[in-house]
Amino acid sequence: MAAEHEHGLYLPRSIELVEAIEENALEKTFVFDLLDGEPMPYNAGQFMLLTVFGAGEAPFTLCSMPGEAPRVRLTVRRYPGGRVTEALHAMEPGAHAGIRGPFGNGFPMDALRGRDVLVVAGGIGMAPQRGLIEAILNERDSFGRLTVFYGMANPEQMLYKDLMAQWQERDDLDLRLTIDRPHPDWDGHVGLITTLFQDFEADPSRLSVTIVGPPVMYPFVTQECATLGVADEDILVSLERRMACGVGKCGHCAIKGHYVCIEGPVFTLAQYKEFGED
Amino acid sequence: MNATDHFIAPTLALHGDLVFARVASADAVELDYENSLISPTCYLLPQREAVFTYAMADGAPPEVRAVVPPESDILFGVRPCDVAAIEYLDRFFMGGEFKDDVYARRRATKTIVAMGCTGPQNETCWCTCSHAGPVARNGFDLQLTPVGDDYLVEVGSERGMALVEPAGDLLTEAGAPELLAERDRLVEASWHKFGCQGNIAQAMRWISGDDTPEELWQELGAKCFGCGSCSLVCPVCSCFDTYEYAEDGMGARIRCWDSCHFPGYSLEASGFNPRETASERMFHYAHHKLCYDTFSKYGRPGCVGCGRCVQVCSAQIDLPSIAQVIRERGRQCRDCTAHAPVHEGAGET
Numbered sequence: 001m002a003a004e005h006e007h008g009l010y011l012p013r014s015i016e017l018v019e020a021i022e023e024n025a026l027e028k029t030f031v032f033d034l035l036d037g038e039p040m041p042y043n044a045g046q047f048m049l050l051t052v053f054g055a056g057e058a059p060f061t062l063c064s065m066p067g068e069a070p071r072v073r074l075t076v077r078r079y080p081g082g083r084v085t086e087a088l089h090a091m092e093p094g095a096h097a098g099i100r101g102p103f104g105n106g107f108p109m110d111a112l113r114g115r116d117v118l119v120v121a122g123g124i125g126m127a128p129q130r131g132l133i134e135a136i137l138n139e140r141d142s143f144g145r146l147t148v149f150y151g152m153a154n155p156e157q158m159l160y161k162d163l164m165a166q167w168q169e170r171d172d173l174d175l176r177l178t179i180d181r182p183h184p185d186w187d188g189h190v191g192l193i194t195t196l197f198q199d200f201e202a203d204p205s206r207l208s209v210t211i212v213g214p215p216v217m218y219p220f221v222t223q224e225c226a227t228l229g230v231a232d233e234d235i236l237v238s239l240e241r242r243m244a245c246g247v248g249k250c251g252h253c254a255i256k257g258h259y260v261c262i263e264g265p266v267f268t269l270a271q272y273k274e275f276g277e278d
Numbered sequence: 279m280n281a282t283d284h285f286i287a288p289t290l291a292l293h294g295d296l297v298f299a300r301v302a303s304a305d306a307v308e309l310d311y312e313n314s315l316i317s318p319t320c321y322l323l324p325q326r327e328a329v330f331t332y333a334m335a336d337g338a339p340p341e342v343r344a345v346v347p348p349e350s351d352i353l354f355g356v357r358p359c360d361v362a363a364i365e366y367l368d369r370f371f372m373g374g375e376f377k378d379d380v381y382a383r384r385r386a387t388k389t390i391v392a393m394g395c396t397g398p399q400n401e402t403c404w405c406t407c408s409h410a411g412p413v414a415r416n417g418f419d420l421q422l423t424p425v426g427d428d429y430l431v432e433v434g435s436e437r438g439m440a441l442v443e444p445a446g447d448l449l450t451e452a453g454a455p456e457l458l459a460e461r462d463r464l465v466e467a468s469w470h471k472f473g474c475q476g477n478i479a480q481a482m483r484w485i486s487g488d489d490t491p492e493e494l495w496q497e498l499g500a501k502c503f504g505c506g507s508c509s510l511v512c513p514v515c516s517c518f519d520t521y522e523y524a525e526d527g528m529g530a531r532i533r534c535w536d537s538c539h540f541p542g543y544s545l546e547a548s549g550f551n552p553r554e555t556a557s558e559r560m561f562h563y564a565h566h567k568l569c570y571d572t573f574s575k576y577g578r579p580g581c582v583g584c585g586r587c588v589q590v591c592s593a594q595i596d597l598p599s600i601a602q603v604i605r606e607r608g609r610q611c612r613d614c615t616a617h618a619p620v621h622e623g624a625g626e627t
């Protein structure tokens with residue numbers, strides 16, 4: 001780590017916007033090239049701090065597949081009034097920005113190898129998990145069954161529509177989509193993401209579950225996992241916290257002495273319950 | 279003193295407040311002073327500082343420049359509580375996986391000349407309880423302690439040695455052992471004058487064992503105004519936020535003090551706030567200050583007993599008061615609901 005920070009912990013590396021893909025009304029996927037040409041190895045689930053010069057810096061989880069560097073891909077929701085996300089959404093290809101990272105632990109790929117994996121993604125929670133799914137598909141034989149639950153409020157919100165269509169064709173990935181309420185353009189499953197557990201059978205001793213979504217989703221999904229018999233050690237959650245540094249100094253992400261930016265953002269449910277929410 | 283060194287010392291500001299500031303001559307230095315409301319740690323972690331600057335140009339990536347290290351300074355007259363705070367900040371910013379180079383650059387240019395106390399400076403001092411004073415045991419380059427008409431001079435580092443060498447003829451080694459013994463006698467005799475005794479360790483035990491009732495945090499939260507003053511004046515508190523300052527194609531990333539008591543501290547862009555209520559924020563603040571997690575990482579509680587939060591908190595729920603309520607109510611409250619409300623225990627330390 002140390003060598004990567006020889007220019008200072010807080011100095012961003014220059015990146016150039018290659019493409020901004022409009023996913024839906026609020027979310028875009030930004031593809032950036034690193035201008036120094038240096039590699040930037042990272043694990044699925046790690047995050048970066050992105051600088052929009054003139055606006056500020058904010059943390060975003062990478063959604064690219066590890067190994068895609070020196071190119072990075074981030075899906076970002078625009079929050080009206082959010083200085084960084086508004087400025088980012090206004091950027092055109094060719095524009096420059098800055099990036100620091102990768103930070104945090106990412107998904108424990110070693111612990112997941114050899115196991116069945118259930119990915120539970122609510123809304124923009126698909127973004128950080130896309131890298132995980134692609135990393136698993138990349139070494140498909142090292143993992144058992146791969147199931148993906150992806151829930152969203154309505155069909156327009158779906159991220160990576162082309163990729164979803166491709167995934168649906170595959171027989172080594174079981175993608176199950178749901179929308180919260182009936183919609184004229186939708187003939188698939190309707191209901192909250194927890195309803196997808198009704199037709200899901202698994203051997204809980206072989207199953208690991210990863211969960212990323214809006215905060216309200218976690219208690220309900222972890223309850224379903226408990227009913228299924230999955231141990232808290234095998235349930236992984238990725239926490240989102242406000243961060244101003246990414247390196248355990250600014251204090252914002254700390255929960256009872258645990259820094260989400262260093263020890264997380266991915267925790268087992270057992271760890272999370274131990275330090276609890278404060 | 280090196281000609282390029284700035285001398286930062288306790289001095290009187292325009293309206294008579296004691297501050298640590300650059301002094302042009304020895305006459306301006308106060309030698310008998312109550313500690314300043316803003317700690318001299320502000321020269322290590324300033325209220326606001328540029329982390330880097332940049333120049334924006336059309337079609338080219340902005341040229342990002344690290345901030346030039348500051349010139350060297352002698353911090354003169356740092357009280358032992360603040361010396362302990364500097365040791366804490368050093369470990370926090372420069373230890374662990376990531377070394378904060380912005381802090382480290384400032385720190386490298388500072389020489390610490392401590393001024394030991396032989397008793398409390400005012401009724402809010404509680405360093406004896408927080409294991410930080412009244413004299414520093416380490417963490418200084420040089421420590422002076424007034425003993426009678428003399429000063430006991432302790433050298434803590436080579437830098438400190440370099441400072442005293444030119445003053446050779448003012449110093450005598452002959453009386454040093456007697457002065458040292460006399461100072462220690464004065465310090466010990468002053469112990470009972472410190473208002474608050476021995477409750478931080480017990481409060482730490484209760485809070486680390488989660489032996490604090492929920493209602494205690496709600497009561498403290500209900501009293502807190504969320505003004506953040508307690509953490510802004512605290513020399514140990516180190517939370518910061520960053521913001522951008524940009525104009526005419528030039529810009530800077532600025533970092534500035536922040537407080538976990540501010541409602542917006544943990545507020546995320548999505549509108550989700552993991553610490554939405556004042557009681558949750560109070561719980562977080564007290565745990566960060568008093569839990570063994572802090573102790574095991576930094577070798578001391580997150581409080582050095584300087585008493586500044588006691589001076590600024592208008593709700594009288596400063597850290598010594600919090601520690602006292604935890605001690606009084608921490609354990610028995612598990613089973614007993616007939617306890618005194620917070621305000622009767624708080625504010626009397």
Ligand code: SF4
Nearest residue numbers: 512581582584585587
């Ligand atoms: S918590 Fe209060 S008494 Fe303790 S170091 Fe901070 S300001 Fe001083």
Ligand code: SF4
Nearest residue numbers: 502503505506508591
């Ligand atoms: S100074 Fe007192 S009122 Fe203000 S935030 Fe701190 S505890 Fe709350």
